[in-house]
Amino acid sequence: MDATTKASRLLPQMKLPTSNLNTLTNNNSSSLVYPHSRITAPLCKLSHGGEQICCQSNEASGSHCSELNWRKNNVVGGLSLQNHKDAVGKTFSLVDACTYPGSGIEYSHTAEEKIGVLLLNLGGPETLHDVQPFLYNLFADPDIIRLPRLFRFLQRPLAKLISILRAPKSKQGYAAIGGGSPLRKITDEQANALKVALEAKEVPANVYVAMRYWHPFTEEAVNQIKKDGITRLVVLPLYPQFSISTTGSSIRVLQNMFRNDAHLSGLPVAVIQSWYQRSGYIKSMADLIENELANFSEPKEVMIFFSAHGVPVSYIEDAGDPYKAQMEECILFIMQELKARGIKNNHTLAYQSRVGPVQWLKPYTDEVLVELGQKGVKSLLAVPVSFVSEHIETLEEIDMEYKHLALESGISNWGRVPALNCTPSFISDLADAVIEALPSAMAMSTSSSTSEELYDDPMRYVLRFFFGSILAFVLLLSPKAISAVRNNIL
Numbered sequence: 001m002d003a004t005t006k007a008s009r010l011l012p013q014m015k016l017p018t019s020n021l022n023t024l025t026n027n028n029s030s031s032l033v034y035p036h037s038r039i040t041a042p043l044c045k046l047s048h049g050g051e052q053i054c055c056q057s058n059e060a061s062g063s064h065c066s067e068l069n070w071r072k073n074n075v076v077g078g079l080s081l082q083n084h085k086d087a088v089g090k091t092f093s094l095v096d097a098c099t100y101p102g103s104g105i106e107y108s109h110t111a112e113e114k115i116g117v118l119l120l121n122l123g124g125p126e127t128l129h130d131v132q133p134f135l136y137n138l139f140a141d142p143d144i145i146r147l148p149r150l151f152r153f154l155q156r157p158l159a160k161l162i163s164i165l166r167a168p169k170s171k172q173g174y175a176a177i178g179g180g181s182p183l184r185k186i187t188d189e190q191a192n193a194l195k196v197a198l199e200a201k202e203v204p205a206n207v208y209v210a211m212r213y214w215h216p217f218t219e220e221a222v223n224q225i226k227k228d229g230i231t232r233l234v235v236l237p238l239y240p241q242f243s244i245s246t247t248g249s250s251i252r253v254l255q256n257m258f259r260n261d262a263h264l265s266g267l268p269v270a271v272i273q274s275w276y277q278r279s280g281y282i283k284s285m286a287d288l289i290e291n292e293l294a295n296f297s298e299p300k301e302v303m304i305f306f307s308a309h310g311v312p313v314s315y316i317e318d319a320g321d322p323y324k325a326q327m328e329e330c331i332l333f334i335m336q337e338l339k340a341r342g343i344k345n346n347h348t349l350a351y352q353s354r355v356g357p358v359q360w361l362k363p364y365t366d367e368v369l370v371e372l373g374q375k376g377v378k379s380l381l382a383v384p385v386s387f388v389s390e391h392i393e394t395l396e397e398i399d400m401e402y403k404h405l406a407l408e409s410g411i412s413n414w415g416r417v418p419a420l421n422c423t424p425s426f427i428s429d430l431a432d433a434v435i436e437a438l439p440s441a442m443a444m445s446t447s448s449s450t451s452e453e454l455y456d457d458p459m460r461y462v463l464r465f466f467f468g469s470i471l472a473f474v475l476l477l478s479p480k481a482i483s484a485v486r487n488n489i490l
């Protein structure tokens, strides 16, 4: 059987399964311990303006959502529908647990089918010269600095100000890890490995990388997808857990691009929102932890210290970001897997990398490290858990700053689990996630406006930028403001 025929076999030509539990276990995964990825098809699952445009909203709470039932029966007790408020303050909905459309949509595979996989990632500065413009892109994102509607016009001037003020500190960090972020190189390697893994599973696909804040930007990737004539697309964020600030932000950008493009809005797309619950990911993480524990002289005495990237508390409490809940669930699954292997170490979860004056998710990694040292913990294994590549926060913050702090606090044996990067079992599981998502792909429908449109009118933008700049300039000149910013933001 040739590869295209095999791919066509995987893409059902009949009505897609709806409420039959077996349909969910009828995939490549040999284990039934953990549920599969959370998939949205199409991009229109994220709606704006309180307008309910979630194609599966009824199914999510009803009998169509077989994965939900299965999840409930297997540890998780999953959410069926999550309501978040995006940066624009409007509600959008994510169908969280429905794998299949279940709406009687038929799909016929043809030999001309060209499958694309779009990997979403953050991006990082490649040189020290890139640091400030990279930070500007990050802080100009309304999903990263969530200003009230009234102050939205300040977004870009504020981004400029904060990026200039933070750049020296960030540059120090990037200088310490060799003068730039390794993210592009590692993500490209993951993309290549994923392509090879898909080919090995006889599902040939082009794999694209779309970075949110640095090259290759989402626009570049999407243009290439159009040029290549991709006919079915799976969007796969390289973040295991969903956050408004990461996957949510990238999907918002994609939505805007797809909505405004006749070709793209007709392209069948499936979005994998989160995949921390996949057995392949959980087992790969458990493998890494098990390997590192073996390097300690007394492995059973080691505290397993999960360190996740933080988000401001308001994301969880006001905007309904599922990030914290998903993170806790993810840790639970990894620890269950370790227990099943006879590894019963103590563990804890803390949040790192806070920026700015607001409250971030607690407990904070630096504070917990000091407390553990004071309590007499002697051996500690740090496990970065919100990201799957090495990056500044593993290589500099954990390996340098936190290690130093831990040793100073009395923890004498320090270890750190490497990021998954191109670990074969992990890449193979991502390939399975893509294959499982393929039948869900649907064309997006047109939806309502977002904050980006604010900037569509050049005159409005110029006026806002002008007044915003004056305000930022006044702020910049105020010594009080400078010391407040220096103490809190940097």
Ligand SMILES: C=CC1=C(C)c2cc3[nH]c(cc4nc(cc5[nH]c(cc1n2)c(C)c5CCC(=O)O)C(CCC(=O)O)=C4C)c(C)c3C=C
Pocket: 122, 123, 124, 125, 135, 138, 143, 144, 145, 166, 169, 170, 181, 182, 183, 239, 243, 245, 246, 309, 310, 311, 312, 355, 386, 387, 390, 391, 392, 393
């Ligand atoms: C799941 C991962 C991440 C979440 C959630 C997240 C939220 C978030 N981040 C900032 C601010 C910064 N992040 C920076 C770098 C950075 N962030 C992540 C991941 C998440 N961010 C990664 C992987 C990286 C590193 C990229 C690299 O170059 O290697 C930075 C820049 C570095 C620095 O100056 O510390 C900032 C700033 C906010 C405000 C936020 C949630 C609102």
Ligand SMILES: [Fe+2]
Pocket: 309, 353
């Ligand atoms: Fe970050």
